[in-house]
Amino acid sequence: MSTALMSSATHGVGRQEPIRVMVVDDSVVIRGMISRWIDAEPDMKVAASLRTGLDALNQLERINPDVAVLDIEMPDLDGISALPRLLAKKRDLIIIMASTLTRRNAEISFKALSLGASDYIPKPESTRESSAADVFHHDLIQKIRHLGAKVRRTAVTSPPPASTLDRPQPHVKPAPAATAAPLVKRQFGLTAPRALVIGSSTGGPQALMSLVTAIGPVIDRFPVLITQHMPPTFTTILAEHLARSSRRPAAEAVDGEVVKPGRIYLAPGGRHMKVVRHGTDVAIALDDGPPVNFCKPAVDPLFASAIDVWQGGTLAVILTGMGSDGMRGGKDIVAAGGSVIAQDEATSVVWGMPGAAANAGICAAVLPLKDIAPKLVQLFSGVRS
Secondary structure, eight states, X not given: OOXXXXXXXXXXXXXXXXXXXXXXXXXXXXXXXXXXXXXXXXXXXXXXXXXXXXXXXXXXXXXXXXXXXXXXXXXXXXXXXXXXXXHHXXXXXXXXXXXXXXXXXXXXXXXXXXXXXXXXXXXXXXXXXXXHHHHHHHHHHHHHHHHHHHHHHHHHHOOOOGGGOOOOOTTOOOOOOTTSOOOOOOOOOSSOOOEEEEEEOTTHHHHHHHHHHTOHHHHHHSOEEEEEOOOTTXXXXXXXXXXXXXXXXXXXXXXXXXXXXXXXXXXXXXSEEEEEEETTEEEEEEEOOOOBTTBSSOHHHHHHHHHHHHGGGEEXXXXXXSSOTTHHHHHHHHHTTOEEEEEOTTTOSSBXXXXXXXXXXXXXXXXXXXXXXXXXXXXXXXXXX
């Protein structure tokens, strides 16, 4: 067992040290900006600031970070090439990919998720745009904090023996402590579901692709609308992945289009997605209003608007993600006679959004990701238990 891995397995036992962050970016401006933000937080610190993926690979064991913020485009060794080699040396390393908002970089970020990256974050095209920099600052710090805290909890709760040092999948997490208060659940609504609305954030792309693969019978007969916290361009790529995974049409929603069964509608990055009644039809309404719960698109606007259209026939699913977006809208759905299902803690990358809903007592079920699709197929086929 290497010194670095042993340190990782025992790091944090008996005391809560700051999350160690390795910043890897060939731009000295970006490195400096991110480093200042991290060092301003009491629960994290910069373990190293490096220019290339090769530097990160060569110095990884010495630095022993908890989290790496890894740029995609760098000299010597780019981020996507460095990613698997970093994980091979330190299997529990949390890697957040950083890239500018281009289609190529969005596609690379999705590939990085499949190779073991925990998350991604789009960099502002110019650090002189204060609003874009503010969003980048907020999102990056939150991702480091939540993902870094998770790996610390994993290490403290369940130190792995030397023979089991395989990298856990992002969704694997120790079971909650036995002393945790039991979750209060409610009965499923009495009204047959007529539409499926889904909200997700960190870890959502992987969870969504797994889910839509297994709910073909639901998609064929009922509208499916999804809000994933994600910027423009990235949602375009996600829609293409969802179409391939589900083998059904999936696209970013277009303002005014009629909502029909057989299609997946994804909120486009940078705009809230709602549904409205137009005579006998249901149509998409895109909203360019301010962020909700620090997010745009946000889940709550979709959930709230679904009640106006489908009332108690709204069935909501809240998947992995940071924050509490979806909880307020979920409360409204339940009050209107609908139902909410949340992903459980063990299979969530971050149990923020689903945890908020579960702890609010609004869920009829809190399930592992693999069990959500069978339950949806059952409920939309008319079985109410």
